[in-house]
Amino acid sequence: MSAPGVTTVPVxxxxxCGLLVLATIVxxxxxxxxxxxxxxxxxxxxxxxxxxxxxxxxAIFRLDRALVVLGVLAVMLAVAARTASRRxxxxxxxxxxxxLLALTGSSIAVLFFVTELxxxxxxxxxxxxxxxxxxxxxxxxxxGAALAAERLASEARxxxxxxxxxxxxxxxxxRASRSAVRASLRAAxxxxxNGLMTVGIxxxxxxxxxxILGGASPLVAVRLQxxxxxxxxxxxxxxxxxxxxxARRRLFTPAHQLRESP
Amino acid sequence: MPRFELLEVTKLxxxxxxxxxxxxxxxxxxxxxxxxxxxxxxxxxxxxxxLLRLLNRLDDPSSGSIGMDGHSxxxxxxxxxxxxxxxxFQVPFLFPGTxxxxxxxxxxxxxxxxxxxxxxxEAAWGDLLADVGLDAxxxxxxxxxxxxxxMQRVSVARALACGPEALLLDEPTSALDTASxxxxxxxxxxxxxxxxxxxxxxxHDLGEARAIATHALRLDAGRVAASGSAPETLPCP
Numbered sequence: 001m002s003a004p005g006v007t008t009v010p011v012x013x014x015x016x017c018g019l020l021v022l023a024t025i026v027x028x029x030x031x032x033x034x035x036x037x038x039x040x041x042x043x044x045x046x047x048x049x050x051x052x053x054x055x056x057x058x059a060i061f062r063l064d065r066a067l068v069v070l071g072v073l074a075v076m077l078a079v080a081a082r083t084a085s086r087r088x089x090x091x092x093x094x095x096x097x098x099x100l101l102a103l104t105g106s107s108i109a110v111l112f113f114v115t116e117l118x119x120x121x122x123x124x125x126x127x128x129x130x131x132x133x134x135x136x137x138x139x140x141x142x143x144g145a146a147l148a149a150e151r152l153a154s155e156a157r158x159x160x161x162x163x164x165x166x167x168x169x170x171x172x173x174x175r176a177s178r179s180a181v182r183a184s185l186r187a188a189x190x191x192x193x194n195g196l197m198t199v200g201i202x203x204x205x206x207x208x209x210x211x212i213l214g215g216a217s218p219l220v221a222v223r224l225q226x227x228x229x230x231x232x233x234x235x236x237x238x239x240x241x242x243x244x245x246x247a248r249r250r251l252f253t254p255a256h257q258l259r260e261s262p
Numbered sequence: 263m264p265r266f267e268l269l270e271v272t273k274l275x276x277x278x279x280x281x282x283x284x285x286x287x288x289x290x291x292x293x294x295x296x297x298x299x300x301x302x303x304x305x306x307x308x309x310x311x312x313l314l315r316l317l318n319r320l321d322d323p324s325s326g327s328i329g330m331d332g333h334s335x336x337x338x339x340x341x342x343x344x345x346x347x348x349x350x351f352q353v354p355f356l357f358p359g360t361x362x363x364x365x366x367x368x369x370x371x372x373x374x375x376x377x378x379x380x381x382x383x384e385a386a387w388g389d390l391l392a393d394v395g396l397d398a399x400x401x402x403x404x405x406x407x408x409x410x411x412x413m414q415r416v417s418v419a420r421a422l423a424c425g426p427e428a429l430l431l432d433e434p435t436s437a438l439d440t441a442s443x444x445x446x447x448x449x450x451x452x453x454x455x456x457x458x459x460x461x462x463x464x465x466h467d468l469g470e471a472r473a474i475a476t477h478a479l480r481l482d483a484g485r486v487a488a489s490g491s492a493p494e495t496l497p498c499p
Contacts, residue, residue: 161355164320165417168349169424170341170371255319256340260278 007213018043057131066125073134077104080142084243087146089153091261095247099149102242103141110235111137118227140192140232141239148188148240149247155180156251157261164258173252181244188240192233199229268428268460269294269317274326276312285324286312288484294477299454299461301471301492304481310464313481314430317462318347345372345380348421349430353437354413356405361416362387364405368423380425387423393456394419395449411442415449428460435470447474472496
């Protein structure tokens, strides 16, 4: 069963599409790229993971319960916060509670701003809207937080002389780390700002492409895409700001001393 | 009110951050008299810089205490303490912009500390530069156009702009050429004599210590090897 206008892929088409991966594998073999194994595993994983997600989403949509949606959000946030907290330098080791708090605060605020005020969905937990939007929001928040935290730790290391010079002149730790914080936020936001500049020219974003393939008129698709771009901009800003402000305290002692980076 | 000691260090013990078990400083007890030029000498790795950083609480000891004017350092706000006890680092760090901008920043940071009242007014900055051996035209020089010796002088002036009672200097001449080093030393000696400023000078150079110090501490492997008046403490060659 499919809605009118929706482009569906027949099973034969799906199999045929596998030929494209096969061609790539042949190319890898001929060119001795050594990627055949990874390509086979990657292609299979794509198929299996997405099929699973398809079933899970289907089940969630059929259940149509607020509690289930909240559970999905909680799992997404936990996994994203863990991922963002794992790739930071050792001076910020153990910042999972910080990334969890920053991601949850920023994502939930932006998500419900969009669903309630911008899209005015009739039910606050509408799974077909909330879950895909939450996926995008939390994914971007995760990347922003990880970039910002990584940069904060490296700025604190690189700017040690500057920070200690400021502390020695009587600056508080927040004053002394101001330029490190600023640099971290800029680093986290630059990919998003670049996206705002080039969207539609360099790439057509997935949601818009999906809507057009699904039969929507381009102008309708564009509207939703604008909402998404703005939404993700704020998400990245809030998530990285929250992460940096909370993580900064890990770099200093309560007596405004810059901790030794191990 | 005359004071006899400015900083009183009692049974100080410190460990390297990162948790090496051997202490860097072991049971250091020493008095830094008010108005003295106090040299801290010893071979490298003997704990000189570690001790200096404890005096304005850029680091904290593992045990023992430091008192200033009879009050434990821990009872002062770190900001107030650091403006009363200024610090000049081995490698000068100046903020981008002009010399004036650096002095203004030092004055402005007084707003974070209760000890802001002592900060020098802008009208006194010309005299301040003269005291560190730079003429007033340096106020509007860009900091990235200065020589290393000039940068170190500006960082001394910047620390003085906070109106400190004591200045901690971590091998301030070691990054400089011989001529700039001896001129900086003369400047420090002048500041000590003319302003009655207490200096705590970390140096591995005994000649430098003898040239300026009234009192001294010799450290060896984190312990006090000798301390007291400079002539007794610093052996002649």
